[in-house]
Amino acid sequence: xxxLEKIKVKQFDVYSIREDFPILNKTVNGNPLVYIDNxxxxxxxxxVIHSHVDFYLYHNANIHRGVHQLSNESTEAYEDARIKVxxxxxxxxxxxxxxxxxxxxxxxxxTSTYGRRNIxxxxxxVISTMEHHANIVPWQILCGExxxxxxxxxxxxxxxxxxxxxxxxxNNKTKFISVTHVSNSLGTINPVKxxxxxxxxxxxxxxxxxxxxxxxxxxxxxxxxxxxxxxxxHKMFGPTxxxxxxxxxxxxxxxxxxxGGGDMISSVSxxxxxxxxxxxxxxxxxxxxxxxxxxxxxxxxxxxxxFGMLQKHEKEILDYTTSKLIEIPGVKIIGTAKNKxxxxxxxxxxxxxxxxxxxxxxxxxxxxxxxxxxxxxxxRFGISGTVRASFALYNTMEEADIFIKGLNKSISxxx
Ligand SMILES: Cc1ncc(COP(=O)(O)O)c(C=O)c1O
Numbered sequence: 001x002x003x004l005e006k007i008k009v010k011q012f013d014v015y016s017i018r019e020d021f022p023i024l025n026k027t028v029n030g031n032p033l034v035y036i037d038n039x040x041x042x043x044x045x046x047x048v049i050h051s052h053v054d055f056y057l058y059h060n061a062n063i064h065r066g067v068h069q070l071s072n073e074s075t076e077a078y079e080d081a082r083i084k085v086x087x088x089x090x091x092x093x094x095x096x097x098x099x100x101x102x103x104x105x106x107x108x109x110x111t112s113t114y115g116r117r118n119i120x121x122x123x124x125x126v127i128s129t130m131e132h133h134a135n136i137v138p139w140q141i142l143c144g145e146x147x148x149x150x151x152x153x154x155x156x157x158x159x160x161x162x163x164x165x166x167x168x169x170x171n172n173k174t175k176f177i178s179v180t181h182v183s184n185s186l187g188t189i190n191p192v193k194x195x196x197x198x199x200x201x202x203x204x205x206x207x208x209x210x211x212x213x214x215x216x217x218x219x220x221x222x223x224x225x226x227x228x229x230x231x232x233x234h235k236m237f238g239p240t241x242x243x244x245x246x247x248x249x250x251x252x253x254x255x256x257x258x259x260g261g262g263d264m265i266s267s268v269s270x271x272x273x274x275x276x277x278x279x280x281x282x283x284x285x286x287x288x289x290x291x292x293x294x295x296x297x298x299x300x301x302x303x304x305x306x307f308g309m310l311q312k313h314e315k316e317i318l319d320y321t322t323s324k325l326i327e328i329p330g331v332k333i334i335g336t337a338k339n340k341x342x343x344x345x346x347x348x349x350x351x352x353x354x355x356x357x358x359x360x361x362x363x364x365x366x367x368x369x370x371x372x373x374x375x376x377x378x379x380r381f382g383i384s385g386t387v388r389a390s391f392a393l394y395n396t397m398e399e400a401d402i403f404i405k406g407l408n409k410s411i412s413x414x415x
Contacts, residue, residue: 012309018394020045020301031364034399034406039184039212039343039390040368041234044298048238051297055290062286064263078289081296082279085244088299089229090220093249098282099292102243103211104134106230107178109245109282110207111138113255114228115176121147123175128153128161128190129380130183133373135209139178153179155380159186159335166195170202177206181213185372185388186335187318187343189213196226205251211235215392216314216341218307221246233291237392238298242291245282252278259284310393314342317391317400324404328411334386342395345372345386351414353385359410360387365403 018024021043026033035043055077061070063078085097100106115138119125125139129152136150143150151174153166161179177199182189196206207228213219215236221229228251232243247255257264257275261284266274275281321344325331330349347353357369370385371378378385389403 012306012313014313014394014396017305018396020047021394022046022049024394028364028366029362034363034365034402036389036391036395036399036403037366037368038215038392038395039235039372039388041240042215042237042392043394044239044294045237045301047301048294048297051294052239052290055293060290063289064280074289077293077296078287081292081299084296084299088219088302089214089244089246090222091246092222095278096246096249096252098245098247098252098279099287100230100243100245100282101241101288102232102234103209103230104232104243106228106243106245107134107207107209108138109258110178110228110230110247111142113258113282114205114251115139115142116145117254117256119143119146119148119175122173123148124151124169124171124173125149126151126153126166126169126174126177126179128166128179129155130159130161130186130188130374130377131178131180132184132209132211133375134211135178135180136376148175149173152376155188158337159183159188160337161188161190161195163191163194167198170198170204174199174202174204177204178209179206180209180211181219182210182216182341182343183335183374183377184212184343184390185345185374185377185386186337187340187345187390188335188337189217189339189341191339192226193224196224200225212341212343215302217311227251233295233298236298237301239288239291239294242288242295244295249278252282255282257284258282261285305393313393314391317395317397318342318344320397321389321391321400321403324400325407328404328408330411334381334383342391343388344390345388347383347386348411351411353387355414356387356407356410359413360403360406363402363406363409365406367403 023043059073061074063075082097086094199206205227208226210231214231229246234240264284266276334345353369368388
């Protein structure tokens with residue numbers, strides 16, 4: 001049998017990777033599916049799908065409080081998944097990995113606990129123009145409750161954070177910074193290490209929204225030195241309904257619980273309740289056990305893939321598709337940062353992005369069209385939305401060609 005090490009150094013073979021994703025063989029509207037809506041959610045490899053079936057067929061029981069074999073099995077599998085996540089992002093301490101429903105819940109956990117405890121009237125919280133609504137609205141709710149102020153780092157016309165403006169925003173009222181690692185709408189990869197360093201020089205904690213980063217690059221929370229890092233399993237080939245909050249142990253320990261219930265307590269009486277240690281303090285109630293296990297399997301899957309080759313492959317598709325797109329009359333790419341993940345947003349003069357998306361679907365091509373949960377970002381560019389093609393490790397150059405052909409056909413039918 002091949003060892004994991006041997007598989008790791010295997011050439012990056014997109015066609016054999018595709019065999020792991022059964023849905024990619026589907027036909028949509030009479031055409032082979034071209035799935036390039038990966039920033040919304042990725043498809044799942046067989047191993048992840050089978051892990052769900054296997055869990056419910058052979059191991060299903062509630063975790064942590066059982067005395068019987070099945071409960072021990074499911075507890076072990078759930079806690080194994082936590083170890084896999086810890087290694088995946090190189091967190092120093094296993095207790096720093098909290099399972100949540102996803103990136104959105106992870107951010108809400110931080111605003112509701114760390115935020116409520118530490119933010120007071122007149123404090124300032126800094127986010128960027130390119131944030132997903134998940135990294136805007138929870139902070140707005142907190143600012144509304146506390147009479148705090150939300151400050152926004154501007155971006156330039158390429159969709160890059162203007163670092164000088166960022167530094168100008170930092171002052172002694174700045175109490176938290178929360179920015180995305182990779183923009184879901186523009187593809188911009190932000191210089192988060194620099195952003196964190198500048199914040200830490202002023203003792204300001206930083207949360208990084210890694211929802212769009214984890215499927216494309218190796219993330220090392222110790223190297224970044226972020227205080228919190230959040231992501232969702234479903235955008236990295238894992239199941240929906242499960243995600244991660246990484247937080248530095250001293251911060252997590254100082255934070256009040258997010259939700260009350262089973263598992264998050266150490267003892268309860270009607271007079272007084274004491275809370276469990278981290279991470280359990282933040283995992284009230286029965287969690288998504290099968291989801292966490294599936295996330296662990298998705299991590300195993302990614303660990304078998306050489307990220308250097310994955311990035312080379314995705315960059316080739318990004319560059320090729322971009323070069324073909326800009327040849328089409330009336331096309332304008334929104335998001336032309338130097339450092340980009342494989343996400344291309346664009347508009348076409350005189351055409352509604354939604355119409356283009358619907359037309360592409362008739363050719364079996366799945367893209368996203370609209371505001372991509374980044375309404376303020378769209379306003380910054382003075383547009384109502386874009387068409388977004390987002391590529392993952394299983395997409396091919398042939399699919400890029402089909403997309404360009406389908407787009408040309410859609411344009412000629414719509415004009
Ligand atoms: C950058 C970014 N942050 C946060 C989210 C929210 O993720 P979820 O809906 O999985 O919680 C998304 C989803 O598209 C995203 O792209």
